[in-house]
Amino acid sequence: MKSAVEPLKARRIYLLLRDRIVAGELPPGARLPGEPALAAEHAVSRVTVRRALDLLDKEGLVQRKAGSGTFVHDTRAVRPIVADLSNVLSHLIDMGRSTDVRLLSFGYGVPPESIAESLGLKPGERAQRSVRVRLIDGEPFSYLTTHVPEWIGLTYSEAELAARPLLELIERSGVTTERATQAINATLAGPEAAAALDLEIGSPLLTLTRIVYEPSGRGVEHLHALYRPDRYSFHMDLVRTGSDGERRWSPALGWPRAADKSKSEKSKSGEKPTRTPRVIKQRS
Amino acid sequence: MKSAVEPLKARRIYLLLRDRIVAGELPPGARLPGEPALAAEHAVSRVTVRRALDLLDKEGLVQRKAGSGTFVHDTRAVRPIVADLSNVLSHLIDMGRSTDVRLLSFGYGVPPESIAESLGLKPGERAQRSVRVRLIDGEPFSYLTTHVPEWIGLTYSEAELAARPLLELIERSGVTTERATQAINATLAGPEAAAALDLEIGSPLLTLTRIVYEPSGRGVEHLHALYRPDRYSFHMDLVRTGSDGERRWSPALGWPRAADKSKSEKSKSGEKPTRTPRVIKQRS
C-alpha cells in the first residue's frame, strides 16, 4: 500500500508545458527548448519528453519541424474562444457560426436524491432525464444533462426536445420561470462525457449547474452542463460598485451585447484583447 | 509510436465513481458495490479497483469499513462550499471563517507577451509579478498570480502586498479602477499550483482571469487565479430578463447579499437548497 496513483511522467510534462503556453510564457511562434534540454530539465528520458510533445502536437498547441525545433502554434487560431455569461452562446449564432444539438438519451425515472431535492420532488417521484451534446461548427463543446419534473416533461415529445431549447418547452407548458441559481465549477471528464466531447478521460471540464425555479419557489429544471474549456469559457464585464469601504465588482448589466467593437474604438490599442472571435476551425 | 498516454485504469475508475457520487447517484451513506463487483463491472482486477477506492477514501469521499463495505461519506460535510460571484469571498469573512494569505513570490521582470499586451505595456517594459495562496481555515483554496505595471507596483512594499488586498493598494496609488473583464475556465493543476494547493498534479482547477482597467482603458492589474473546485465555486442568482423573443438570464443584481435567509422564509421548503454553509473541516 504505497504509491498513490500519480499521473504518468509524460503527462506531467505535457501539463507543465501546456500551462506555460496558455499562460503566454511561451508566446505563439516561439521555439521551445529542445528535447534534450527538456529531458535534462525534468530529469526524464528524451523518449518521455517526446510523448509529452506528441500530446501537445496532437492537441494542436505546438508544431514540430524535423531538424528545426518545436514551435508554439498560433494560439489565437487554435482557440476559437466561445464566450458569454449568464446566458449561453446568444451572440454566437448571429456571428455566423452553426450550432447543433444531438440528443443522446431521453427517458423517465427516479432521479438521484440531490436532484430530486432541488426539484422539490417527493421520494420516488419521477423526472425526465435527457442528455444532449451541443456542437459548434461540427465540434462538440458541451454535454448537458437535464432533469425536469415528470408533469412538465410530459408536455413535449422527444423530438421536440431535440429541436428546441428546453426552457422554451417548459414555458410553453404554462410554467413561468423567473428565478434561477447557478454554480460554476470544474471537474475531470468521466467516460461518457469524455466520449461525447471527443476528449480523453481525465480532461478538465468547466461545470455549470443551474436550477430554474418557478415563482412559487418550486424547481422546474435542473441543468448540469459540462464544457470543454478549450472551446468554451465564461466571460463577463465588471464594474466597480458600492460606496467606499464596501466596494466590489458587479457584473456590468445592460452591457453592449457582444459589443461589436465598431462603437468604441476611441482609445489606442489594448481596448479589449482576447476578444477576437475569428472563425477558424480546429483540427479534429 | 502508438498508445497515447492514457490515464491509468485506477484513475479512470476513480473518476467514474467520483462522478456518480457528486452527481448524487450514490447518495451519502449509501454502500457502493463491492470490490469484486466493481472489478467485474469495469473488467479490471480487484487490486485496481482498490486503488481507485483508496483515492476516494483519501479525498474523504468514501469511508471504508473492513468486513462491511465502502460507504459514501456525508457529502454535505465534505463540501464546505465557498461561494460568490463577481467579487470574492466577501461574506465568508463575516461568517466567522478565517482566511489567510501567503505570499509565495514577489519580484519585477518582463511579463509574458499576452500579459504585457493586456496591461498595455510596451515590449520590454517591466511589471511586478506576485504569487499568493489563499487559505480558508488553514486549508489552501486559491492560487493567485498577479501582474501589475511597474510604476504602480513600486508604490507599495512586499510586506504590504502580503497584508492587504492588491486592488486596495492599486487604488491607494492614485489609480481609479472602474472597469474589468474576466473569464472563467478550467484547467489541470501544474506542478507549482498542485504543490501550493496541496493537490496532485493533474487535478482539475477552476480558473479566473481578470483584467482591471483604469478609466482611460489602460490595464492596471492582471489576475490569474486557480481555485480548488472542492473548496470554491462561483455561485450566482439569475433573473429572467428581456422582453419576449429575446429573453435571457441575467445576474440578479442588488440581491440580498449572502442573503441571511432569516429574511425570506415565506414559501415552504425548497427555497434555496445547496446553500448550507456549515463550517465543517475536511480532513487534511
Added chain:
DNA sequence: CAAAGCTGTATTATCCATCATACAGGTTCC
C-alpha cells in the same frame, strides 16, 4: 561545405501498474 543542433527512429533494459490468485480477518444475517 561543414559544424552544430534539432527532430525522427530504433534497441535494449528496467521499473511500475496491473492481473490473477490466494488467504486472513471482520461484519451481517439466518
Added chain:
DNA sequence: GGAACCTGTATGATGGATAATACAGCTTTG
C-alpha cells in the same frame, strides 16, 4: 454458530511506460 458477504494483505507473472544509448536525416549558422 456458520454461511456468505465484505475489506485487508500478500504473492508472482505480465505488459506497458520509461531509461539509456545510438544513429539517421533535416535545418540553421558560420
